[in-house]
Amino acid sequence: MKVCPYCGHANYDFAHICRKCETSLVGAPGTVYRTTRKYLIGPERARSLRHRALSLIVLGLLMMVYWGGRGPWPTIDHPTLLAIRAWLEPLLLLGGAALYLLGWILRSV
Ligand SMILES: [Zn+2]
Numbered sequence: 001m002k003v004c005p006y007c008g009h010a011n012y013d014f015a016h017i018c019r020k021c022e023t024s025l026v027g028a029p030g031t032v033y034r035t036t037r038k039y040l041i042g043p044e045r046a047r048s049l050r051h052r053a054l055s056l057i058v059l060g061l062l063m064m065v066y067w068g069g070r071g072p073w074p075t076i077d078h079p080t081l082l083a084i085r086a087w088l089e090p091l092l093l094l095g096g097a098a099l100y101l102l103g104w105i106l107r108s109v
Contacts, residue, residue, distance in 0.1 A: 007043035007107075020108070040109050049103035053096045060092030 001010045002025050009020035016026050022037050041049070067085055069075030076082075 008047075009043075039106075041106050043107050046103045046107035049106070050100050053099035053103055056092050056096030056099065060089055060096060063089050063092065 002013055002015055003010055004018040004021060004023055004025065006023040007018060007021040009018055011019055011025060017024055021039075021043050024036075063085065065071045066073065067076060067081075068089060
């Protein structure tokens with residue numbers, strides 16, 4: 001397996017260019033690789049976006065379990081906190097899912 005230095009995709013041993021981002025995989029050690037394709041944000045930034053989106057989803061799930069009464073803990077039912085949780089929980093879960101999808105789409109656009 002040849003791992004692409006630009007996007008991290010695992011390619012076949014006999015590959016000369018990356019299947020995912022078309023970066024050249026042959027060259028002298030220490031060569032700076034550059035992709036031949038023009039990306040909107042590039043695979044690395046798209047991956048970073050997906051990682052942040054997953055963090056938001058995990059935060060939303062933690063909020064659901066620890067604060068939302070879905071765990072074995074007593075629910076915090078102060079009206080102000082309930083009002084905050086009512087919009088913050090869907091924002092984190094749905095926003096994280098939408099952001100992950102966006103990062104997944106933008107990785108190859
Ligand atoms: Zn690549």
